[in-house]
Amino acid sequence: MGHWVHSNSIVSLYFCVMVLAVVCCSANGCDLFAGKWVLDPSYPLYSASACPFIQKEFSCQKNGRQDLVYTHYRWQPLDCSLTRFDGLKFLEKFRGKSIMFIGDSLSLNQWQSLTCMLHSAVPTARYNLTRVNYVSTFAFLDFEVKVMLDRNVYLVDVVMERIGRVLKLDSIQSGKLWIGIDMLIFNTWHWWNRHGPTQPWDFIEYGGVIKKDMDRMQAFEIALNTWAGWVDANVDPSRDQVFFQGISPSHYNGTLWGEAKAKSCVGQKQPLLGTTYPGGLPPAVDVVKRVINKMKKPAKLLDVTLLSLLRKDGHPSIYGLSGSTGLDCSHWCLAGVPDTWNELLYNLIL
Numbered sequence: 001m002g003h004w005v006h007s008n009s010i011v012s013l014y015f016c017v018m019v020l021a022v023v024c025c026s027a028n029g030c031d032l033f034a035g036k037w038v039l040d041p042s043y044p045l046y047s048a049s050a051c052p053f054i055q056k057e058f059s060c061q062k063n064g065r066q067d068l069v070y071t072h073y074r075w076q077p078l079d080c081s082l083t084r085f086d087g088l089k090f091l092e093k094f095r096g097k098s099i100m101f102i103g104d105s106l107s108l109n110q111w112q113s114l115t116c117m118l119h120s121a122v123p124t125a126r127y128n129l130t131r132v133n134y135v136s137t138f139a140f141l142d143f144e145v146k147v148m149l150d151r152n153v154y155l156v157d158v159v160m161e162r163i164g165r166v167l168k169l170d171s172i173q174s175g176k177l178w179i180g181i182d183m184l185i186f187n188t189w190h191w192w193n194r195h196g197p198t199q200p201w202d203f204i205e206y207g208g209v210i211k212k213d214m215d216r217m218q219a220f221e222i223a224l225n226t227w228a229g230w231v232d233a234n235v236d237p238s239r240d241q242v243f244f245q246g247i248s249p250s251h252y253n254g255t256l257w258g259e260a261k262a263k264s265c266v267g268q269k270q271p272l273l274g275t276t277y278p279g280g281l282p283p284a285v286d287v288v289k290r291v292i293n294k295m296k297k298p299a300k301l302l303d304v305t306l307l308s309l310l311r312k313d314g315h316p317s318i319y320g321l322s323g324s325t326g327l328d329c330s331h332w333c334l335a336g337v338p339d340t341w342n343e344l345l346y347n348l349i350l
């Protein structure tokens with residue numbers, strides 16, 4: 001309610017309502033994903049050293065990153081303010097329930113962030129971290145809350161057949177792992193553009209036709225429609241909540257943020273402080289929005305793309321998995337940007 005008081009013209013009110021009709025915002029009509037980063041010394045929400053289970057690829061401080069200013073930014077929506085994440089309240093709300101992230105290593109990134117945010121809120125509460133095949137489960141035993149991760153890079157199936165590994169755009173058998181989970185947060189994109197030795201399939205199949213390859217953006221859209229069909233057929237919106245994590249951007253080309261000399265995110269210590277990204281949004285964002293907008297049982301888009309595009313400073317760069325011999329401008333340091341994704345998620349489910 002509060003932000004309406006500040007909107008001083010009927011025109012802007014009307015505009016907000018029009019936008020609300022098209023994109024997903026918060027319940028009170030403020031677009032949480034339009035905003036800017038502001039320095040706030042009360043952030044980060046937890047100290048990386050207080051989260052003992054962060055994987056090496058996101059442990060930037062442990063891997064030698066010295067600058068810390070990047071951890072002190074808070075996302076400030078233009079027309080309202082976010083409610084600060086309250087881990088205890090989150091755990092109480094999900095008592096006896098389960099949450100699952102499904103997707104690639106960006107889902108791993110967000111899952112680890114959420115478990116750190118929750119653990120640091122209740123540091124003495126018992127937890128149990130286990131993994132069976134591709135599913136990791138972080139259980140907060142005193143709250144009977146499970147925060148799970150299903151590593152599944154395409155959502156649709158890759159099946160070993162006589163001819164080789166087939167990426168099946170219209171098959172989503174792994175969906176059986178997702179049934180009955182109270183909150184699902186999906187993600188897929190980064191692996192759709194893989195070619196060469198790290199491409200984990202040999203053929204691509206759709207509508208009974210097998211091909212060696214096809215336009216990857218088109219394949220992505222077909223697969224997302226398969227996923228949307230799964231949600232429409234299997235989710236009970238009165239009981240379950242479904243989110244799509246949105247496209248998490250990389251920073252390998254400084255021209256896109258107005259720094260032509262930068263070839264990557266290395267040495268970036270500050271975000272872009274404006275409200276727009278000079279290089280525009282990746283085209284995959286339109287595909288995601290198109291698919292979500294025509295779902296019968298709508299999934300909410302956790303629209304992290306713009307706010308993450310502004311964070312060229314948030315990646316592990318040379319403080320990731322392979323240290324100074326590697327370069328990671330795709331994942332995000334923890335504490336860091338994915339904490340904001342989770343704070344936004346929190347604001348959408350309050």
Ligand SMILES: *[C@@H]1O[C@H](CO)[C@@H](O)[C@H](O)[C@H]1NC(C)=O
Pocket residue numbers: 128129130141
């Ligand atoms: C932790 O989870 C595993 C696998 O589900 C289970 O076997 C074990 O009993 C759990 N430990 C505790 C302390 O609950």
Ligand SMILES: *[C@@H]1O[C@H](CO)[C@@H](O)[C@H](O)[C@H]1NC(C)=O
Pocket residue numbers: 253254255256
């Ligand atoms: C970086 O982006 C600019 C603007 O889109 C483009 O012209 C250029 O080719 C890109 N550079 C690389 C190395 O991809």
